[in-house]
Structure formats: C-alpha cells, structure tokens
Amino acid sequence: MSSLKLNETPVRTSRNFNINNIKLDNISVPKCLKEFKNVNISECSSKIQIENTINKIDLKYGLDAELLNQVNESSNYRASITIDSKVNKDIAIEFNFDNSNTTLVEAIDIVASEATKSTIVIRYNEKQDVEAYHNGVIRAVAKSNSNVNIIVVNMMNEKSNNFLSIENVIEDNAKINFYIVDFGGKNSITNYYANIKGKNADNKLNTIYLGKDNQLLDLNYIAELYGEKSNIDIEVQGTLKDNAKKHFKGTIDFKKGCKKATGNENENCILLSDTARSIALPMLLCSEEDVEGNHSSSAGRVAEKELFYIMTRGFNYKDAMKLMIRAKFNKILEQIKDENLRNEILERIDKRID
Amino acid sequence: MAKTQLEEIDRNIYDIKNKDEYDYKIKKGLTKEIVEEISRQKHEPDWMKEIRLKALETYNNLEMPTWGPDLSELNMDEIATYVKPKSKLNNSWDDVPDDIKNTFDKLGIPEAEKTSLAGVGAQYDSEVVYHSMKDELLKQGVIYTDMETAVREYPEMVKEHFMKCVPISDHKFVALHAAVWSGGSFVYVPKGVKLEMPLQSYFRLNSPESGQFEHTLIIVDEGASLHFIEGCSAPKYNKVNLHAGCVELYVRDNAYLRYSTIENWSKNMLNLNTKKAICGKNAQVDWVSGSFGSKISMLYPMSILNGEGAKTEFTGISFAGKEQNLDNGFKAVHNAPNTSSVVNAKSISKNGGKCTYRSSIKIMENAEGSKSSVSCESLMLDDISISDTIPTNEIRNDNIQFSHEAKIGKISDKTIFYLMSRGLSEEDAKAMIVRGFAYPISKELPVEYAVEMNNLINLELEGAIG
Numbered sequence: 001m002s003s004l005k006l007n008e009t010p011v012r013t014s015r016n017f018n019i020n021n022i023k024l025d026n027i028s029v030p031k032c033l034k035e036f037k038n039v040n041i042s043e044c045s046s047k048i049q050i051e052n053t054i055n056k057i058d059l060k061y062g063l064d065a066e067l068l069n070q071v072n073e074s075s076n077y078r079a080s081i082t083i084d085s086k087v088n089k090d091i092a093i094e095f096n097f098d099n100s101n102t103t104l105v106e107a108i109d110i111v112a113s114e115a116t117k118s119t120i121v122i123r124y125n126e127k128q129d130v131e132a133y134h135n136g137v138i139r140a141v142a143k144s145n146s147n148v149n150i151i152v153v154n155m156m157n158e159k160s161n162n163f164l165s166i167e168n169v170i171e172d173n174a175k176i177n178f179y180i181v182d183f184g185g186k187n188s189i190t191n192y193y194a195n196i197k198g199k200n201a202d203n204k205l206n207t208i209y210l211g212k213d214n215q216l217l218d219l220n221y222i223a224e225l226y227g228e229k230s231n232i233d234i235e236v237q238g239t240l241k242d243n244a245k246k247h248f249k250g251t252i253d254f255k256k257g258c259k260k261a262t263g264n265e266n267e268n269c270i271l272l273s274d275t276a277r278s279i280a281l282p283m284l285l286c287s288e289e290d291v292e293g294n295h296s297s298s299a300g301r302v303a304e305k306e307l308f309y310i311m312t313r314g315f316n317y318k319d320a321m322k323l324m325i326r327a328k329f330n331k332i333l334e335q336i337k338d339e340n341l342r343n344e345i346l347e348r349i350d351k352r353i354d
Numbered sequence: 355m356a357k358t359q360l361e362e363i364d365r366n367i368y369d370i371k372n373k374d375e376y377d378y379k380i381k382k383g384l385t386k387e388i389v390e391e392i393s394r395q396k397h398e399p400d401w402m403k404e405i406r407l408k409a410l411e412t413y414n415n416l417e418m419p420t421w422g423p424d425l426s427e428l429n430m431d432e433i434a435t436y437v438k439p440k441s442k443l444n445n446s447w448d449d450v451p452d453d454i455k456n457t458f459d460k461l462g463i464p465e466a467e468k469t470s471l472a473g474v475g476a477q478y479d480s481e482v483v484y485h486s487m488k489d490e491l492l493k494q495g496v497i498y499t500d501m502e503t504a505v506r507e508y509p510e511m512v513k514e515h516f517m518k519c520v521p522i523s524d525h526k527f528v529a530l531h532a533a534v535w536s537g538g539s540f541v542y543v544p545k546g547v548k549l550e551m552p553l554q555s556y557f558r559l560n561s562p563e564s565g566q567f568e569h570t571l572i573i574v575d576e577g578a579s580l581h582f583i584e585g586c587s588a589p590k591y592n593k594v595n596l597h598a599g600c601v602e603l604y605v606r607d608n609a610y611l612r613y614s615t616i617e618n619w620s621k622n623m624l625n626l627n628t629k630k631a632i633c634g635k636n637a638q639v640d641w642v643s644g645s646f647g648s649k650i651s652m653l654y655p656m657s658i659l660n661g662e663g664a665k666t667e668f669t670g671i672s673f674a675g676k677e678q679n680l681d682n683g684f685k686a687v688h689n690a691p692n693t694s695s696v697v698n699a700k701s702i703s704k705n706g707g708k709c710t711y712r713s714s715i716k717i718m719e720n721a722e723g724s725k726s727s728v729s730c731e732s733l734m735l736d737d738i739s740i741s742d743t744i745p746t747n748e749i750r751n752d753n754i755q756f757s758h759e760a761k762i763g764k765i766s767d768k769t770i771f772y773l774m775s776r777g778l779s780e781e782d783a784k785a786m787i788v789r790g791f792a793y794p795i796s797k798e799l800p801v802e803y804a805v806e807m808n809n810l811i812n813l814e815l816e817g818a819i820g
Contacts, residue, residue, distance in 0.1 A: 012421035017714050017746040020421070254762075255738070271752035274719065278749045286762050291738040294761040299749040300756055 002029050006063045006163070007191050007220040009249050019281045020246060022218040025189055027161060029066070030103045030133055033076040038101040038127065038147045042092035055105055057071065057137055058281050061193045061222055062165040070105055071165075077106035083118040083148070090338065092121040096157065097132040106136045112146040112174070119149040121341065126184065132160035134185075137166045142174035144198060149177045152334060155348060156184025158213050165191045172198035172227070179336060181345055182217060183208040183352065189218045196261075197226040206332040207236045208345075210325075210352050211244030211276070220249045225258040225291075235263040237328050240276035241353070248278075249273060253285040253291055261288070265295035270302055272353075322353050369438050372453045372560050376428040376479065379561065380436040386410060389533050396502055396536070409522045409532030416526040422712070423650045423679040424448045425686070430626055433596050434564040436533040443500060461587065462806075463556050470721050470800060471583075472551035473498045477568055479561050480536040491549065498553055498777075501569050504540030511542065515571055519602040519658075520630045527598045527626040531567050535600065538568035542576040543609075552581035552800060557599070559588040559623075565596035572603045572611065576634075579610040580807065583803065585648065590620035594649065597623055603631035605639050607661060612640045614799055616806060619647035621678060626709040627653045635661030635690075642798045643670035645682050646810045654712060656685035659693035659721075665708040671700045671795040674707030675813065683745075688721035688754075697795060699730040703739035704815075710742040715758075719750045728758040733765065733791055735784075785815050 008021045061129050062068045081091065095104055104124075112118055124134060134156065142148050162185035168176050182188055194203045203223060211217050223232040234250055252263035269278040282295040301323045310320040326349060336342050379393065380388055389410050393403040418425060441451050447464050458464060458476050471486030475498070482500035491498070504512050522532045529722040535754040539555045559566045565654045566588075574580050588595060597619060603610045611631070619625050625648040631639040641655045657666035668684040686695040692809065701709035743760045765787050773783035789796075792811055796804040 011742070012742060013712060013744050013746060014419070014421055014714070017748070019746050251607075269749070271749065274752050275723075276752065278747075280747045280758075282745065282758070282760070284732075284741075284743040284760055284762050286732070286741045287732065288763045289734040289739070291763060294760065295743070296757070296759040297745075297747060298757040299747070300754055301752050 002027050004064065004066065006067070006189055006304070007218050007249070009220065009281065010061070010222055010251050010253065011285065013281070019144060019249060019279055022189060022247060028133065029070065033074055033103055033105055033339070034103045035346050036077045036095065036106070037096055038096040039077065040094040042090065048343040056107070057139060059137065059165055059167050059193070060193055060195070062137070062167070063163055063189060063191045066133050067163055068137070068165065070135055071107050075105045075107050077104060079106070079108045081108065081110045081120065083110070083116045083117070083146070086116055090119045090121060092123070094123045094125060096125045096127040096346060097130055097160070098128040099130055102130050103133045104136065108138045109135070110140040110148070111137070112140070112142045112148045114143045115145040117147045119151070119337070121151045121153070121338070123153045124162070126155060126157040126160070126186065129157060133155055134160065137165045141169045142176050144172040144174055146174045148175070148187040151341070153178050153181040153341070153345065154184045154188060158184070158186055158215055160185050162188040164189070166193065168194045168203065170194065170196050170198055170201040170203055173199055173200045175202040177204045177335070179332065180204070180207040182207060182219070183348060185215065186239040187216045190220070192221040194223045194232065195226070196223060196230045196232055199227045199229060201227045201230040203231070205231045205235070206335065208329045209238040209246065211238070211240045211246055212352055213242050213244065215244045217244070217246040217249065222251045222253065223263065224253045225256055225261040225263060226255045227258060227261070229260045230258055231261065232263045236267040237269045237331060237332055238268070239272060239325055240278060241272035243275045245277045246279070248280045248282070249288060250281070250295070251283040251285060252295065254288045254291045254293060256287045258288050259290045261291045263291070263293045265299045268328070269299040270328065271299060322350055324351060325349065356685060372457060376437050376561060377440045378438040379434050379564070382432055382434050382563065384410070384430045384435065384530070387618045388435065388627045392534055392536065394730040395436065395438065398505060399509065402505055405567065406515065406533050409529045411813070412522050413526060413529035414527055416523070417603045418526060422652055422681045425650065426598065427594055429502070432563055432593065434561070435567065436536055436659050437564050438485055439477065439478045441483040443482055445482060445486050450484050454483055455615065457558060460555065461556065465711045466554065468577035470551060471554050472549055473553040475500060475539045475555040477537045477557045477558060478556065479564065480566065482537050487553070494547050494621055495545060496543040497540065497547070497692055499540050501538040501540050501571065504571070508540070511573070512540070512571065515573065515602060515604060515752070519604065519630055519632050520600055523673070524628065528600060528628050531569070531598045531600045531628070531715070534565070535569045537569045538570045538599070541572040541580065541582065543580045545575045546577045549581065550725070552583050554585065557584065557586040559595060559597065562591040563593050563595065564594070565598065568599045570599070570601040574605050574609040574611045576606045577608045581612040581614065582616045585616045585618070587618045588620040588623055590622050591620065593625045595620070597625045597627060599627045601629035601716055603639060605631055605637040607631045607634040609634070609637045612642065614642040616644045617647055618810060621647060621649050623648045625651040625653060629655040630658065631656070632658045632660055633664035633666065636663040637661055638665040640667045641670065641684070642795065644795060644807050645672040646809070648680065649678060651682055654683045654685050656687070657695065658687045658689060659695070660689050661731055662690045663692050664690060669698045669744040669795050669798050671702070672709050673702045674709045676705040676707060678707040680708070681712055682709040685714045686716070686726065688717040688724040688726065691721060692723040693721055695724045695776040697728040697730070700791060700795065701732045701741060702735065702788060702791065703732070703741045706738045708740040710744060713745040715750070716748045717751055717754050717756060721751055722753045724751070725755045730760045731791070732762040733788070734763070785812065788815060
C-alpha cells in the first residue's frame with residue numbers, strides 16, 4: 001500500500017486551501033503485471049501498431065513521477081497510433097476490466113500526420129465487478145493542419161482506481177478536440193496538459209463528470225499557449241451526489257509571444273446533495289499583453305424554476321432532474337458524432353442519477 | 355505600436371525622506387531579548403509580554419510560505435523591529451515636531467481632518483504621534499485611541515479581542531507581528547452609534563531597514579456604523595523595509611463597517627499584512643482597497659460571516675509597476691445561513707510589474723441559502739508585465755448560488771481609436787480608459803481619497819504609456 005501525492009498545480013497557492021495536490025493513502029500500486037488481454041480494437045490497420053518495446057515517455061506535468069515510472073518500466077499495454085489518412089475514420093480501443101484483467105498500465109502514443117483527420121475513442125469498461133487498477137498515459141501530437149478528435153470514456157466502477165495522464169502537442173493550424181467522460185473510479189485522478197505551440201493552433205477540451213457515493217475526482221487541466229493566434233477552450237460540466245467530492249484545477253497560461261491568443265474556461269458543478277463537496281481553482285496566468293482570457297466557474301443546485309416548469313409538463317421530480325442534467329451534459333455530448341456511444345453515455349448518466 | 359519606456363518617476367511627496375532621527379531604535383534582529391525590550395520600552399502588563407513571547411516561539415516554529423512571491427531577500431537579522439520617534443503622543447498638531455508634522459502636512463492629513471474626518475491617528479515609525487477625535491463622538495462613548503493606550507486603559511476589552519480574530523498561528527508573519535507589534539489604532543463604537551464621518555489612521559515609516567507592525571483593533575457594536583480609512587506610505591531606501599501589520603475587525607449583529615485602504619508604501623517595502631473581520635447576524639463589512647506601493651505585497655483581507663444574513667463586499671484595485679510583485683486578493687468564509695459575498699477585484703500591470711489576484715471563497719455546510727459572486731478583471735499595459743488570477747472556491751452545500759468570472763487582456767485598440775477620433779491624444783485616451791477601469795473602486799471612496807487615488811494612477815501611468 002502506498003501513499004501518493006499527485007496532480008500538483010503548476011503554480012502553488014496557500015496550503016490552507018487544500019488544492020495544490022491530492023494525497024491518497026492506501027493505494028495498492030501493483031508491481032508485477034501480466035499482459036492485459038481483454039482489449040478490443042475496432043480499426044486495426046497500418047494506422048495502429050502495437051509495440052512491445054518500451055520507449056520512455058517524458059511528460060512535462062503528468063500525475064507524478066512514480067506513476068510515470070510505472071508506465072515506462074512495467075506497462076502491460078502499449079499502442080502507437082499513426083494517422084496518415086486524410087479521410088476521417090474512427091479508431092476505437094476498448095479496455096475491458098474483468099476477473100482475469102484487473103490491472104492496466106498502458107501508454108498510448110498518437111501522432112496525427114500533417115493535414116489528416118481522425119477520431120480516436122478510448123474506453124475503459126468494467127465487464128465484471130472487480131476492484132481494478134488503471135494507470136495510463138495518452139500522448140498526442142497533432143502535426144500542422146491536422147484535425148484530431150479524441151474521446152476518452154471512463155466507465156469503471158466505484159471500487160477501482162483510475163489514474164490518467166494526458167499530454168497534447170498542437171502544431172501550426174492543427175486542432176485537437178478532446179472529450180473526457182469521467183464516471184468511474186473510487187478515485188479518478190486526471191492530469192491534462194496541452195502544449196499549444198503552433199500558430200493558429202486550437203484545442204478544445206470538453207469534460208463531463210458525474211460523481212456519486214464516496215467518489216473522489218481530481219482534475220488538473222493545464223493549457224500553455226505559445227503560438228500566435230492560438231486558442232484553448234475548456235468546458236467542464238459536472239454533477240455530484242451523495243458524498244462525492246471533486247477538485248477542479250484549470251490553468252490557462254498565456255506564454256510570452258502568443259500574441260492574439262485567446263483562452264476560455266467554464267466550469268459548472270451541479271450539487272445534488274448537501275454532503276457533496278466541490279472545490280475549484282480556475283487559474284489564468286498571463287505573460288503576454290495582446291491576448292484575451294476569460295474564465296468562469298459556478299456551483300449550486302438545479303434551477304428550481306426550470307425544474308418546476310418541467311414538472312408542470314407532467315414529469316416527476318426525478319425525471320425532471322434527469323432531464324435538466326442531461327441537458328447540461330448534452331451541450332458537450334452532442335459534439336460526439338457516434339450516436340451509439342452518445343446514447344450509451346446518456347443511459348449511464350440516467351442510471352447514475354437514479 | 356512602439357512604447358516609450360521611461361524610468362520610474364519620482365513619487366514626489368511620498369518619497370520625501372526625513373533624517374533618520376529617533377528617540378530609540380532597537381538593535382536589528384529578532385530574539386527573545388529584543389521582544390522583551392520592546393515590551394519594557396512600552397511599560398506593558400505581563401499578559402501582553404507573554405503573548406509576545408508565545409508569538410515569538412510560534413514564529414520560530416512556522417515555515418515561510420511555500421507559495422506566492424519570493425521572500426528570500428527578507429532577512430530579519432537586518433530589520434529593526436522597533437523605532438521610537440522623537441515625539442510623544444500628542445492631541446494637537448502644534449505639539450508634533452516640525453519635520454514629522456511637515457510630512458503629514460504634505461500628505462494632507464491635517465487638512466483632511468478639518469474638512470472630512472471625525473478623527474485622525476498618525477503613526478510615525480513605530481509609535482503613534484498624534485491622535486484626536488471630535489468631542490461629540492467622545493460624548494457618545496466612541497473610543498478612538500492608539501493601541502498602547504488601549505492596552506493600559508481598556509485591558510479587558512483588548513484581552514478579549516487581541517489576536518483572537520487573527521490567531522497567532524495563522525501564518526508566520528502574523529506570529530512575527532504579535533511578537534513585535536507597536537502602534538496602531540483601537541476603535542470602539544457603542545451600540546446604535548452611527549458615525550457620519552470617517553475615522554482615519556495614517557501610517558508613515560521613515561526609518562530605513564526597519565519594520566512597521568501596527569495593530570488595528572475595531573469593534574463596531576450592535577447596530578452601530580463606522581467608516582474607517584487607513585493610509586500608508588514610506589520614502590524609498592535601497593534596502594528592504596518590512597510592514598507586517600494586523601487588522602482585527604469585530605462587526606456585531608446589525609452593525610456596519612466600511613474599511614478603506616489606500617496603500618502606497620515605497621517600492622522597497624515588503625508588505626505582508628493580515629486583515630480579518632468577523633461579522634455577526636445581519637452585519638456587513640465592506641472592504642475598499644487601493645494597492646499601489648510596495649515591492650512585494652501579500653495581502654488577502656478576510657471576512658468570516660458567522661451570523662445569519664451577514665454580508666461582505668470587497669472592491670479592490672492593484673497597480674503594479676516596475677519590479678513590483680503585488681499578490682493581493684480576498685477571502686470569505688460563509689459560516690451561517692443566507693450570507694452573501696460580492697467581490698469586484700481589478701488589477702493593472704505595467705512596466706514589468708506583476709499582479710496576482712489570489713482568493714478563497716468557502717461556503718460551509720451550514721450556509722444554506724448563501725450567495726457569492728466574484729468578478730476579477732486584469733489589464734496589461736505592455737508585453738513585459740505579468741498578470742495572474744488564482745482563485746479557490748470551495749462549496750460544501752448544495753443550496754447556494756456561487757459564480758466566479760475573470761477576464762484578462764489589454765486595452766482595446768478600437769476603444770483607443772474611437773477616443774483618438776474624438777480629439778484625445780493616445781496617452782490621454784489610454785489614461786482615460788485606465789481611470790474608467792478603476793472607477794468602480796474610486797467611486798467607493800470619499801471624494802478626497804478618490805482624487806488621491808486618481809492622482810496615484812496618473813503618477814503610475816507616467817512612463818508606462820507612449
């Protein structure tokens with residue numbers, strides 16, 4: 001059992017605010033791993049190469065050194081994905097946790113070649129009710145003029161631990177639309193870093209989360225803008241019920257030289273119980289004059305008037321509440337083109353709110 | 355557009371240095387003997403000496419902040435914590451020594467006293483040299499005096515409140531303050547008494563390589579009302595000076611307190627100040643803050659809303675120029691039902707200065723029906739400056755409304771163009787926009803202080819715009 005200190009913010013604030021990092025006790029970090037076999041890949045052409053050799057991955061941030069070392073030294077799944085097609089075609093990787101596959105330590109390295117279009121869906125599913133451990137790294141490089149959609153769906157159960165480090169590098173005129181659906185994990189800890197270095201580079205990060213029972217979510221999103229006229233939009237919509245707890249740390253960092261760059265961050269948390277707890281630290285750091293940055297953050301109950309209106313139309317309280325929450329999430333979900341996936345996520349939302 | 359970068363300009367009246375003359379200056383450093391000596395110099399009762407010694411122990415046990423501006427240049431061995439000026443406490447300006455009086459004359463304090471204040475306190479280095487209040491307030495039972503007198507004459511009230519709102523263990527510089535505090539003001543406004551004109555304390559640090567550690571303790575009793583203004587300045591020296599004051603405000607049920615600050619310390623000053631207010635039922639505390647001076651500032655006034663229906667507003671502006679790092683903000687704890695907080699913070703950075711807005715809003719489990727709204731805006735006047743926004747929001751109750759928004763950017767070219775097309779020069783157009791940006795804060799100040807703030811903005815803008 002280990003005690004882990006994870007997800008440090010790029011700039012520290014007062015220790016009394018309990019937000020600079022997250023400390024987790026009694027986490028079992030497995031040492032010897034057997035191969036993770038329950039993986040489905042929908043598109044297995046020359047675009048995906050499953051590598052057995054371990055190439056070291058360096059991340060600027062990441063969750064912490066110990067978890068990154070585990071990925072570098074003892075991962076049990078590794079995929080290198082090279083996109084070389086100008087026609088968008090979905091690639092889906094599905095990791096299924098079951099009694100024989102309880103531990104996944106993986107690295108996924110994505111390179112989108114110049115002027116390509118692609119959509120990559122990465123899912124973590126719980127096929128059997130096991131106490132699973134997931135520690136993953138997803139790294140994506142979008143070469144100039146490429147357009148990449150990456151959708152990460154965490155549907156693990158509430159017994160498991162989910163640790164995920166993400167790093168994106170976005171070159172001139174390239175775009176990454178990143179979607180994170182974060183439902184599973186007793187502890188679900190995510191570190192997201194975008195190096196938006198190209199001129200006109202664009203990154204959109206959309207997250208929905210729904211915490212229940214005693215779940216703990218710690219989201220640390222960092223976007224550094226270097227490129228002229230580059231852009232980052234972070235949209236986070238979440239709901240907490242029961243005793244769930246969420247830390248959201250979002251940093252937009254305008255670096256010197258990113259003239260005419262723009263950055264927007266919006267975080268909204270709906271609280272469905274008086275024992276749920278939400279902490280947010282939306283940071284704007286700015287070393288460049290000619291930029292526009294905005295952030296907003298809000299929290300509270302579902303608006304009573306709107307709820308009442310829906311109930312006057314014949315819905316009971318629970319269904320009206322579901323409808324309202326679905327509507328909040330839909331803002332993000334409607335951007336996911338795969339209808340089956342979208343419906344599956346909506347079904348899961350309904351179940352989790354019940 | 356090419357910018358004219360001029361050297362930092364003379365801050366005229368604020369930079370006037372008097373000779374470093376004093377009645378007594380304690381040796382530099384921070385030891386038990388020094389703390390005991392300060393207590394002896396003040397002929398204090400034992401209970402206060404014990405608080406000082408306990409605070410020194412706490413100071414030695416606490417670590418430096420691991421966040422915020424770099425404070426490594428602060429060396430307590432180089433700071434004299436107590437400088438007794440060559441003047442006793444006076445009730446008439448005529449009795450204040452000429453050089454000290456001239457300083458306050460130039461800062462406009464005696465004039466303001468005549469026209470717009472109900473009372474004035476003036477501190478020079480470590481001691482208050484002048485204190486007076488209008489007679490009618492005395493008759494109503496208002497107490498406005500220096501802290502040393504309060505310790506002697508109102509010991510029970512001081513004992514009950516001193517370092518209770520701000521505990522000694524809060525952070526290292528609070529502990530330092532409690533160990534070496536000197537000067538400051540004590541105010542008590544009795545139940546139901548509403549002061550129509552403000553009280554003002556002005557703090558002037560003249561002595562180089564020294565610190566000012568004044569303590570302000572204000573109790574506004576039930577249903578009473580007060581506007582308190584503090585101003586501070588110091589001439590610039592080559593080595594660092596330290597300001598670690600402490601402000602404790604008790605706003606009882608249904609009472610109102612407005613606490614306004616125009617801070618214009620010299621740019622060699624480390625301003626590590628602590629301010630806190632505790633609000634009772636339906637009480638309100640409003641903070642109005644203009645922060646212009648200091649090399650480094652770490653200042654986060656805090657409102658603890660303990661009574662049902664308590665309210666707080668924070669309206670503040672920071673203006674950081676060359677080599678300044680102003681890390682300011684606000685903290686609120688909603689600790690009772692139906693409380694509310696409204697924050698409107700602005701910052702301007704220019705000529706390589708750094709402004710950080712750092713805050714914490716905490717809505718506790720028992721704060722049902724509470725509301726909080728935070729807005730911060732940052733303006734950058736050139737591409738060598740830095741502006742950061744670091745707010746923390748912690749929500750522990752679902753039956754609340756919370757919103758936070760922040761904006762960062764430069765002056766819009768379109769707006770400048772529009773104003774220039776109306777005949778203004780580019781400089782005047784930019785200055786007008788900056789004054790407009792600061793207007794929500796200056797309008798909250800009494801007119802004399804709004805003028806002072808606008809003058810400070812003009813002073814700061816010279817050399818930055820071109």
